[in-house]
Amino acid sequence: MSNNLTSAQYFNAPNIKGKFEEVLGKNANGYVTSLLSVINGSQQLQRAEPSSIMVAAMKAATLNLPIESSLGFAYIVPYGNNAQFQIGYKGLIQLALRSGQIKGLNSGVVYETQFISYDPLFEELEIDFKKPAEGKIAGYFASMKLTNGFSKVVYWTKEQVEQHRDRFSKGKNNGPWKSDFDAMAQKTVMKAMISKYAPLNQEMQQAIVEDSESELTVPRDVTTSNEAAELNSLLTTPKVQEGANTDLSEPFPNAEETQLFDDLASVTGD
Numbered sequence: 001m002s003n004n005l006t007s008a009q010y011f012n013a014p015n016i017k018g019k020f021e022e023v024l025g026k027n028a029n030g031y032v033t034s035l036l037s038v039i040n041g042s043q044q045l046q047r048a049e050p051s052s053i054m055v056a057a058m059k060a061a062t063l064n065l066p067i068e069s070s071l072g073f074a075y076i077v078p079y080g081n082n083a084q085f086q087i088g089y090k091g092l093i094q095l096a097l098r099s100g101q102i103k104g105l106n107s108g109v110v111y112e113t114q115f116i117s118y119d120p121l122f123e124e125l126e127i128d129f130k131k132p133a134e135g136k137i138a139g140y141f142a143s144m145k146l147t148n149g150f151s152k153v154v155y156w157t158k159e160q161v162e163q164h165r166d167r168f169s170k171g172k173n174n175g176p177w178k179s180d181f182d183a184m185a186q187k188t189v190m191k192a193m194i195s196k197y198a199p200l201n202q203e204m205q206q207a208i209v210e211d212s213e214s215e216l217t218v219p220r221d222v223t224t225s226n227e228a229a230e231l232n233s234l235l236t237t238p239k240v241q242e243g244a245n246t247d248l249s250e251p252f253p254n255a256e257e258t259q260l261f262d263d264l265a266s267v268t269g270d
Helices: 007-012 014-040 043-047 050-062 089-098 158-168 181-197 202-216 225-233 255-268
Strands: 074-079 082-087 102-111 115-119 124-127 137-146 151-157
Touching: 007 014, 007 050, 014 043, 014 050, 014 074, 043 074, 050 074, 050 082, 082 089, 082 202, 089 102, 089 181, 089 202, 102 181, 115 137, 124 151, 137 158, 137 181, 151 158, 151 181, 158 181, 181 202
Parallel strands: none
Antiparallel strands: 074 082, 102 137, 115 124, 137 151
8 A cells, every 4th residue: 555554544534435425325434344354355455556446446336336356246456556446247237137127137157068059140058957067167158138028148158258358358367357267257248248238227338338448448546636645644534514315326235136146156056
């Protein structure tokens, strides 16, 4: 952490904490606590510029996605001295379901023992899930059904996913691409399907754009020079406006939603 500030000092500074309160209201304290836990669990993030961590965390906060990597909704990934936001496949599922236009959404791993055939022309995927989910991975699928009856199935081989990662992601050697390849592979296939075939509300568009940009660009510093000076001295104490609305526009995943994702994972063998 630069400027001789600890992570706790930086993210508990009034100016910084106030930004989270503007987005998360009464949940800001818990979110900052989760963020500090993520930072403390990664030596690379501890060396990253705090302003870039702030940008990544605010992107996740704006989308109301938790950032604990073990949950798989969103990640804060270190790239050298910077950090980037990346959405997880569970985060994509949640945002898609929020739109109210998607009736069903799923993704999973297909093993060579289970794979039978895939016709890309008519998008017909034949899998034998009675076979054990073991051995080498053949590929990954994503499927969805809209409320109007439209349905789509997409399948990528593992080689296609690796080629996409190598071409479009600068983080193949670290972050979730290294620690959670199967989850990132499912997200990649699902994002390709959703961005092309699903009706996208503003929140979903934002998530896809932010995630795509994060894999290709250098993070922008949203902290002004004046704010940086104030943070260094830790002297500023902005007042909180009384009567401000602190309700979240969208809730974080509740226990029922989390169980749904766990059930999907158990069905698909993830």
